[in-house]
Amino acid sequence: MSIHQLTRSASSSHIRVPVRPRPLLPYGVALLSVVVATLLRLALEAFGVRLPFLTFFLATIISAWLGGVGPGALALGLSLAANAALFGASDRTRTAAFLVVCTVIVLLYGSLRAAKGRAERARESELEARRAAEAARERASFLADGNVLLTASLDYDQTLSTVAGLLVPRLADWCAVDVVEPDGTIRRSAVANRDPALARATSVYPPDPDGRHPRTAVIRTGRSQLFAEVTDEGLVSIAANAEHLRVMREMGYASAIIVPLVARGRTLGAITCATMESGLHYTTDDLALVEDLAVRAALALDNARLYRAAEAARAEAEEANRVKDEFLSVVSHELKTPLASTFGWLRVARTGKSDQARAFDTMERSMRAQAKLIEDLLDVSRIVAGRLRLDPRPIELARVVEAAVDTIRPESEAKGVRLDVRVTPPTGPVVGDADRLQQIVWNLVSNAVKFTPPGGRVGVRLHEVGSDAELVVEDTGKGVTKEFLPHMFERFRQADPVTSRDKGGLGLGLAITRHLVGLHGGRITVASDGPGKGTTFTVVLPVSSLAANGSS
Known part of the structure; x- marks a missing residue:
């Protein structure tokens, strides 16, 4: 029915x-x-x-x-x-x-x-x-129901087989789905029948090898056909041989519908439905229903083919990713080259023929900066490869924040940037990696000091909000435009590449920071009222909760 x-x-x-x-x-x-x-x-x-x-x-x-x-x-x-x-x-x-x-x-x-x-x-x-x-x-x-089945898999053979199974109990006694191959041949993708033996019998005959079946005309013209009554003369006209005719007569076709599978202006195949032992005859309403389902099936078939193309494109992208990772490895090694020169100046300084204090100070700053760049590049490589791991332990976050700020304080004082630190220890520990937590604080505070002009202020606040510890780093620096805010945590992205290049760095610190915060089960946000109005970073970490499992 x-x-x-x-x-x-x-x-x-x-x-x-x-x-x-x-x-x-x-x-x-x-x-x-x-x-x-x-x-x-x-x-x-x-x-x-x-x-x-x-x-x-x-x-x-x-x-x-x-x-x-x-x-x-x-x-x-x-x-x-x-x-x-x-x-x-x-x-x-x-x-x-x-x-x-x-x-x-x-x-x-x-x-x-x-x-x-x-x-x-x-x-x-x-x-x-x-x-x-x-x-x-x-x-x-x-x-x-058809939509659910069609979207359940991107294997179009499996999808269309499921569609045939959907049609048979609800709208047809027999259903076949044929697809057009790239070489123009027609391949039977799925067959469903109330009697599995008859389904196997019909599957041995190729779909319309001589082009006499109405299905061929439907695929060629893209127009559906409704056969309210299937006659014996019609069966004789499409039979491949006497055995094929016998099988079709035994199946007892009463009525049939053939609709094309059309997507993006191309006919991809056809769906054929037929009634047999039920003796029912299709109407134009039934034809419209099968046509609606055929539209969805054609989209699924086309999406499956597009998915295969997308998979190929993804493989190319992964190859590009691999090349990029190799590039990062090369860059990290190249950045080590200036260290050799720095060590050379160290040997010269030991001879006593230069201002040793100034030489040592210059070499130390250069070595620290180069080492930081190298570590950032290696961290990015670990993140991309999924090898960045944590050593989670209960940590007093207040001590981590104070230690990180102390390492930056000489730089801020030399630049004339005031550090305003207000730390209220949370009631419980934060479970995480102490070194990585200190890296988070150091990245945010050093970044704020770097982009804050002399005479400016960088505020660092740690307090507890509910069951979380909240770290806020705000500065009175150059600020960020609203357009760039969504890209702040992307790798290799800098709001002002020229200025950033002058101040050093590869645009990796914030991307690494976001990843580390995520590994600790926290979240990080950024806000700015615009250029010249400073920037505020907020990090929220759970207190007394094992938020990280130790791996990326």
């Missing part, structure tokens, strides 16, 4: 036809209510209770409530007539008041019943819409 037939039969069980009231019944109720009201009035009169219109008022309300304007007006008229005939003329004021009040009530109940009628009609329209919505939902569910 097709999706549409299933939906129609399922929806019919939810339809509830409202019961229409009999048209004369409300008027009978109105007449009866006036009779009862008259009898009650007579009884009250017998006991000396004189309430001229109370019982008739109730009769009118009941009639209007049950029947609307017509029965209510009838009850009102009969009440006035009964009151005048049996009890004589009443006070005109009371009669007028009774008439006005009852008329208003009758009209109100009439409006209420009209509104209820409109609501009933709206409900009937809603039921019709619900039937259509259920049909659409069934269709959407079918297509959603």
